[in-house]
Amino acid sequence: MSPPIDFKLRRRTLLAGTAAAAAFASVPRGEAAAQTQSKPAGPETTTVTLNVNGEARKLTVDNRTTLLDALREHLKLTGTKKGCDHGQCGACTCTVNGERINSCLSLAVMHDGDEVQTIEGIGQPESMDPMQAAFVEHDGFQCGYCTPGQIQSARKVIEEIRAGIPSHVTGDLTAEIAITDAEIRERMSGNICRCGAYANILAAITQVAEESA
Amino acid sequence: MKFTQPVDSNLFDDAKVVGKPMQRIDGPLKVTGTAPYAYERNDAAPDALYGYPLGAAIGHGRITRMDAEAARSAPGVRAVVTTLEIDPLEKGINNVARLFGGAEVQHYHQAIAVVVADTFEQARAASALIEVDYEEGTPADLDLDAAFERMQGTGEPDTLVGDVEAAFRDAPHVIDQMYHTPAESHTMMEPHASTVDWSDGEDMTVWTSNQMINVNLKSIAATFGIDRERIRVESPYVGGGFGSKLWLRADAVLAALGSRAAGVPVKLALPRPMVMNNTTHRSATVQRIRLAARADGHLTGIWHEAAAYCLPGGRGENPTAQTPIFYAGDTRRVKNHVVDMPLPETADMRAPGEASGLMALEIAMDEMAEALDMDPVQFRIINDTQVDPANPDIPFSDRHFVECLERGAEAFGWSKRNTTPGEQRDGDWLIGHGVAGAYRGALVLPSGARAILDGGKLIIETDMTDIGTGSYTILAQTAAETMGMDVADVEMRLANSAFPASSGSGGQFGAPSSASGVYAACMALRDKIAGNLGIEDASFNGGRVTGGDTDMALSEINEEVSTEDAIQWGDFQKDYAMGTFGAHFVEVGVHAYTGETRVRRMLAVCDAGRIINPITARSQVIGGMVMGVGAALSEDMALDRGRGFFANHDMANYEVAVHADIPEQEVIFLDTLDGVATPLKAKGVGELGLCGVAAAIANGLYNATGIRVRDYPLTMDKFIDRLPAI
Known part of the structure; x- marks a missing residue:
């Protein structure tokens, strides 16, 4: 549990009342800044x-x-x-x-x-990984900006399901987790695609999962 | 090439490449992370330093003092430029708020300083050391509902047909309701970003993320008062736009000022928390819609009055855009009010006008169908029109709205739905089905390209952008088709101001306009090649040119042949109404206990002329449908009416649809051809996919629960107290 907010505020208030703060007040602003920079408390x-x-x-x-x-x-x-x-x-x-x-x-x-x-x-244009190739095949992207992140997650989602790591939508925690649409969608939901290629990304992941089963 | 009359038959009717599914030619670059976006131009500006912006911390007012000394002397800082140091810069095309310069603050997070430093961390830290004193402006009334109440009934109608009052007096069925759509943010994945080299204050190179290169070039020239010839703008990869990157924004302006001040190339991306309030968004709307109908379903009156806000001089949002033209109706009164408010700038977002207008109108249509005890599909079919209702001499160039509804109803299993609200259950879920019509205009703009045949390869150069829409691919297909060549032999060079000016990407005019421009350039190239070879009636097929006694491979032409042309649009198009049409069907589940709403199934049927590439076009449509799910269920810019800014200005608090929100999606393209619209008989489709989706979901929610929610987003707090008894 984190400390209550007022605790943090008090600590800051305490600091502001120290001699260092008093020194700030006695010199012009720019000099004060330069002074603090010249004496770092530790390596930056x-x-x-x-x-x-x-x-x-x-x-x-x-x-x-x-x-x-x-x-x-x-x-x-x-x-x-x-x-x-x-x-x-x-x-x-x-x-x-x-x-x-x-x-x-x-x-x-x-x-x-x-x-x-x-x-x-993971792969280069002339030597794509199966997931990258599946994204191209299923048009699992449009602008391409979220795509590397989607592909990274997609590859790991399959591994995570196969490793038995449960998700919010996993029903029976003792059974082997099936690679379902719901499992993939849930686990991919940290990767936003504003172009809205989700359905195509799902198709790409499903294909790779089936081919590597 | 001037497009002077409707095209009858041409080479696209016997197409081998156009109209066929083809994977994106830029795909391998994007899936491997090797496509360079604006902040990643290590190929062109490897030594660029880091710019970081500072945004105003008040809604509106004036800056009375800025002290940047601490920032200037902070480690690694090369330059600081504050807004008080320069006069207000000239505004670029369609910019409403000033992008930089001067003491006035027009909106929260307006850019007021830029820091250039050796590292990103140094620039960011130094920007926080800038001290600013403000004088806050007079508190403004930011209540759009109140503004609508004040303005309702005032001003000349935008459209007025017949005696509307009489129609409503006499009609046996009338509905009259208020609808609200929230402010929406584009939230494209790549924030606004630019790398600019203006090191010597002379020539300027701008590697940016922008949808319309030529407009951007002109705006930069105007902003800094320099000749266009001295500026180059490049935007080969754009990480999403949706309208947010149509016009010049502060990222490029700050990077340019920083570059000149520091004497080095500078790259700058707007920090995500600054994007919402610094850039533009879609205005919230308040809409009152009244419909009058006879018992047979025939609409006798359509009365749509709305209000949206903007900064003084802006265009706001016009949610009545579709109302003059989408449905038949004997009388009609349409008026949109734009209210001045000192808020972040409102401007174009995907399907400006229709997107928020259909969110309301298509609920109203559902409500009237229910009042008539009529199938909402049938009600829309009855009110189809093949002419502009206000100008019956103007026919639609090509309109298959009825077919969209009928095909969709059949494919979706519409007839099997439960028609009594609240009567279908699946476990804990109340199940409902909804339909909505879709309409979006089919604008086309002049668009140019250069076509170069060189050693059997065809090179296409145009400043057209690919913002994820598929321009690289569909333009290569168009060029290959026109030249009778293999797509593999076409090299696309896009989004560089050194190339001929195109339509740019926006308003779903990009694909039809730029493809027509490429067609024009390639037809000019054909003429030139034929002329050089002395062939009349040359034909181009299989990579060969034939005619008369000549039959030679294009690769045998040793000298480079280059042509440039642009498509220009003839006045004959004004004799037609041009639009795109669709129907959206959805199945929703509403949790009987919590009111949580989930979309379970979606279908779109689209009538948008020839589909140049079914793969990329389908992606545009499903992407629009996804955005529609967000618009229906979660997207809502939260306005702090006291402070005049949007509070949820990041991607954690402004909730767009994610993977788990999106169900099975199906798209059907009608095999239509519109020879009035373009030489390819193609029209845009990228915005049609969004139009109407949210209303279909609202109508599905009604069918599931019997609760009519007219205030988006359709969050559970708005109806949980009215859910059917369990």
Whole structure:
């Protein structure tokens, strides 16, 4: 359980009354800002090694850099998309150590040594993965911006069902989970497609699931 | 090429490529994440730095002071430009609110500063250090219902036919109801984003996400007062638009200003929480609809009055757009009021006008059918018209609305539905079925292209955009068909202002207009090739040109042959009403205990002329149906009437339909041809798929529960107290 809001507020109020705050008041605003910048309390960057698509990539990143921006801006792997940057749309879905995550909700510094797979590691235009090919075949996209995230989730949804991980719509938790339309729709619902290709995405996933059964 | 008369027969009637299902040629790039969007142009501007915007924190008023010193001295910051530092910029085409410059705040989150820094994190952090003092404007009345009450009955009607009052006095059946549609946000997946190189303050290159390149180019030129020749705009991949990217927006303006100030290329994407209030949206509407009918179902009066809001000088939303023309009726009075309000800008969103208009009108039609004790399908069929009701000398170019309804009813099993509301159960779910008519105009615009034959390959260049609509693919099909070549031998180059100006993407005019433009360019190329070879009556088939004594492969033509042409539309089209038509059928389940509403089955039947590619066209239609589900059940921009901004400005709180909301969808295209509309006999279909869907769901909810909800979205709080006793 998180502390009540008034507790947090009190902590901030306390900080504002310290000598540091008093120093702020005595100098012009710009100088105060410069002063605080010159004395960071600790390192503002961190060096991490991400194993991206099977390749070790050593990076020094701002501590605030998300995994998403580490991939897109540092490694120039722009296939992973930024739709909302707040974990609301799913466009940034990639896998970390084999599990799908919203990479915008995770900081790069949390992933030293982790295995990250992006859409670029799944297939290329001339050598598409079966899920990518199925998306093309069933027109499982229009504008294409949510598509890498949809494909990442789609591949994992099949695995998650086969691994027996239940979802909101799973009925009998003790039985083997069947790959049904309802299971796929439920598990894909974190990936928004505003072009509305859902029915075609479902067809693509179903085909891949059947072919790999 | 001027399109001067209805086309009788032409090469598309014997098509080998056009009209055939074909997978998207840009598909492999999109599914592998290798299609570069506007913020990802490492191929063109690898050294671009990061721009981050600051939005105004008040609904409207003035900025009295800005202090950006802390931001300027923050780590990594290269430049800060505040709105007080420059005069208000000229507005671009169809921009209502100013995009930047000056002290006035016209709406919440209007851009007031841009920070350029070495990294995204630095730019974002520095933007938060900018201090702003505001003087808030006079509180404005943001109550659209009250505005409608004030304005009702005032002003000249937009359409007036016959004695409406008398018709309503005399009719045996009259309905008179109020309807509400909420403000809606496009919520395309890719936020507005641009990378701009204006490093030297001279030539400018804009890699952006925009639907209409030529309009964007002109707007940028006007905004910054520079010659168009010095600007290049590119938008090869657009992560969704739905109207939000028709006109120039703040992302490109801020990136340009930041680039000039920092002397480096700058990329900037609007943060998602800023998109809703900074950019545009579809206005909420208040609509009063009155219908009068004889006992035989014949409509004798249609009276539609509505109100929407916008910033002063804007167009708002016209939900009466379809009412003058969709149904027959002896008398008619139509009026839309646009109310000035200091809110974020209202502008075009997918099917502007008809989308929100049919949300109301098609409920009203259902209500009248019930009052008449008539099948709502039959009631609509009775009131079909083959002419513009207000101008009976103007026939529809091609209208098969009745066939849409009949085919749909048969395919959906309409006759087997329960007709007494609230009487069909499936476990805990109340089951209902609803129908609605669909109409959307069939606008076409001039559109140009360049066609180049080079070593047996055909290259098509046009500034047309593909916003997910399938332009790459359908234009390649059109070019291949016209030149008698294989699609694999066509290379498409789109969305670059260096190419001939096209219609752009919007208003479902993009496909019919730009395909006609490509046809025009290819016909010019055929003429030029034939002329060069001295052939009369040349024919182009199988990659060969034949005629007279000549029979040669196009790949044998050594010299590059290039032509440019555009489709222009003749006045003869004004002698016709041009539209697209459809019928939507849905099955809904309403939970008997909670009122949760689920769409269980959807069918659309579309009459939109020749379908150039059934795969991409179907995707457009099912996508529209999905947007219709959101419009019916969840989408609602929540206005804070005290503060004058939309509170739910992100994708967690503005709820669009997700996978779990969408059931089985079926689309039937009638095999229609409209030779008045375009040389391809094709019309647009991308917006038709949305029109009417929400009303079909509302009508299904009524059939399921016996409760008529006229206020979208159809959330359970609006009817749970009226659900049938369990």
